[in-house]
Amino acid sequence: MKYIVIGLGNFGSTLASRLTTFGHEVFGVDNSLEKAEQFKDRITHTICLDTSKPNAMKNLPIRDTDIVVVAIGEDVGASILTTALLKQNNARQIIGRAINPLHRTVLESIGIETIFNPEELAAEMIAKQLEMQGVLESFDLADDSTILEIKVPERYLGRNAGDLDFEETYGLRLLGIKRFVEEKRIFGLAKKRSTFERNVNEEHIFDTNDILVMMGDMKNFQKMIG
Amino acid sequence: MKYIVIGLGNFGSTLASRLTTFGHEVFGVDNSLEKAEQFKDRITHTICLDTSKPNAMKNLPIRDTDIVVVAIGEDVGASILTTALLKQNNARQIIGRAINPLHRTVLESIGIETIFNPEELAAEMIAKQLEMQGVLESFDLADDSTILEIKVPERYLGRNAGDLDFEETYGLRLLGIKRFVEEKRIFGLAKKRSTFERNVNEEHIFDTNDILVMMGDMKNFQKMIG
Numbered sequence: 120m121k122y123i124v125i126g127l128g129n130f131g132s133t134l135a136s137r138l139t140t141f142g143h144e145v146f147g148v149d150n151s152l153e154k155a156e157q158f159k160d161r162i163t164h165t166i167c168l169d170t171s172k173p174n175a176m177k178n179l180p181i182r183d184t185d186i187v188v189v190a191i192g193e194d195v196g197a198s199i200l201t202t203a204l205l206k207q208n209n210a211r212q213i214i215g216r217a218i219n220p221l222h223r224t225v226l227e228s229i230g231i232e233t234i235f236n237p238e239e240l241a242a243e244m245i246a247k248q249l250e251m252q253g254v255l256e257s258f259d260l261a262d263d264s265t266i267l268e269i270k271v272p273e274r275y276l277g278r279n280a281g282d283l284d285f286e287e288t289y290g291l292r293l294l295g296i297k298r299f300v301e302e303k304r305i306f307g308l309a310k311k312r313s314t315f316e317r318n319v320n321e322e323h324i325f326d327t328n329d330i331l332v333m334m335g336d337m338k339n340f341q342k343m344i345g
Numbered sequence: 346m347k348y349i350v351i352g353l354g355n356f357g358s359t360l361a362s363r364l365t366t367f368g369h370e371v372f373g374v375d376n377s378l379e380k381a382e383q384f385k386d387r388i389t390h391t392i393c394l395d396t397s398k399p400n401a402m403k404n405l406p407i408r409d410t411d412i413v414v415v416a417i418g419e420d421v422g423a424s425i426l427t428t429a430l431l432k433q434n435n436a437r438q439i440i441g442r443a444i445n446p447l448h449r450t451v452l453e454s455i456g457i458e459t460i461f462n463p464e465e466l467a468a469e470m471i472a473k474q475l476e477m478q479g480v481l482e483s484f485d486l487a488d489d490s491t492i493l494e495i496k497v498p499e500r501y502l503g504r505n506a507g508d509l510d511f512e513e514t515y516g517l518r519l520l521g522i523k524r525f526v527e528e529k530r531i532f533g534l535a536k537k538r539s540t541f542e543r544n545v546n547e548e549h550i551f552d553t554n555d556i557l558v559m560m561g562d563m564k565n566f567q568k569m570i571g
């Protein structure tokens with residue numbers, strides 16, 4: 120594929136280099152000569168150009184390019200002008216970066232294929248990774264059925280097992296509650312021993328030592344966290 | 346879980362809001378009052394505070410917090426001072442954002458659990474998504490075996506089938522090459538018809554109409570694209 124990536128900040132330069140290592144032909148564009156120089160060994164071609172100027176477009180192989188990515192961040196004006204010029208020059212597919220809702224609205228009105236915000240995407244990703252750390256153990260029974268052990272979510276602490284919303288909301292069945300208890304032994308050495316309570320009383324009040332053992336489709340669990 | 350997220354830019358505010366919707370108790374911190382106000386309905390608590398000042402730390406519930414995320418971007422100095430103060434105040438787990446290699450090196454030397462760059466993470470993600478668009482069709486034979494039809498990668502164009510590196514590098518077997526040909530019919534109406542060549546000559550030269558039909562473990566293919 121042939122790509123043009125405009126704006127070689129952290130986001131644009133990483134994208135352009137990655138696409139280059141995947142074997143594509145990538146033109147990396149930036150109006151800072153220093154940036155164009157910095158990445159010339161990691162991107163197929165780099166060009167120093169101010170893409171917010173109409174003349175700039177004739178220096179880019181737009182007609183042969185499959186996808187143009189506008190990765191300019193802070194300079195919203197330059198991002199919008201660049202996008203408008205690309206559209207005017209019949210770029211086949213434009214992907215644009217928006218740094219705030221107004222920026223996004225203007226790009227939408229110009230009419231481009233895809234608009235994203237790198238910082239928001241990364242935050243979603245990291246939030247989900249942090250959430251998956253709550254999963255202590257998982258065991259696949261089948262493609263559509265997994266047994267999960269998860270630390271009881273904060274929002275259930277102090278509430279009754281009867282309040283649990285997992286079942287209706289996510290199709291996950293509570294198999295029971297697992298707890299670790301310390302068992303004193305001969306010579307006073309404490310040892311952790313796990314117990315599993317299969318019959319969970321509706322009146323049971325969740326505390327921080329409760330581990331919920333759930334069964335259901337992993338896709339539903341992922342829908343719950345994401 | 347209890348979180349503190351410092352810096353409510355695009356990244357920090359999205360992370361803090363997401364964790365809040367997952368049911369965690371989140372303190373969102375920013376030295377801009379406008380930011381603290383803007384997100385007060387989306388984050389459990391928001392506090393206006395300059396966290397690069399030693400006094401700031403006593404206003405944060407650090408001892409009860411599981412994870413502190415330093416999401417300050419541009420102001421590298423503030424990010425570093427904040428991180429150092431958190432470390433000094435025995436924060437249990439610190440996750441930090443670095444906006445360039447030097448910033449990352451300093452945070453590493455302070456000694457925190459995880460360092461990331463949101464723009465780079467998002468670029469990796471988008472590069473992979475664009476790469477997966479090269480997959481025209483896929484059909485799962487089994488958990489560890491998928492048949493994939495992919496447009497011939499740019500880097501093979503003009504080269505011999507004998508040069509193909511998929512097999513040794515990725516354990517993907519080339520089953521054959523599929524092509525669409527136009528077939529003239531009665532009344533001159535052209536119709537696309539596909540053909541599949543199972544015996545690929547080592548001398549065959551790849552061109553843009555070739556579709557590679559590969560078989561192998563999807564995990565290996567994903568390793569190929571990154």
Ligand SMILES: Nc1ncnc2c1ncn2[C@@H]1O[C@H](COP(=O)(O)OP(=O)(O)OP(=O)(O)O)[C@@H](O)[C@H]1O
Nearest residue numbers: 126127128129130149150169170171191192193197
């Ligand atoms: N008119 C323009 N033409 C070409 N490139 C431009 C133009 N305006 C800005 N750029 C480039 O876009 C790049 C990214 O923009 P931004 O100002 O957001 O930098 P950044 O904050 O380093 O980016 P990132 O958030 O990706 O790390 C910069 O390298 C900048 O030089």
Ligand SMILES: Nc1ncnc2c1ncn2[C@@H]1O[C@H](COP(=O)(O)OP(=O)(O)OP(=O)(O)O)[C@@H](O)[C@H]1O
Nearest residue numbers: 352353354355356375376395396397417418419423
């Ligand atoms: N000393 C400080 N104490 C607390 N918050 C701070 C401090 N310095 C900066 N911040 C906040 O950190 C936030 C993120 O920093 P940055 O300057 O990168 O903003 P941004 O570019 O909007 O962020 P993003 O890249 O996440 O969109 C800002 O909202 C800023 O007010």
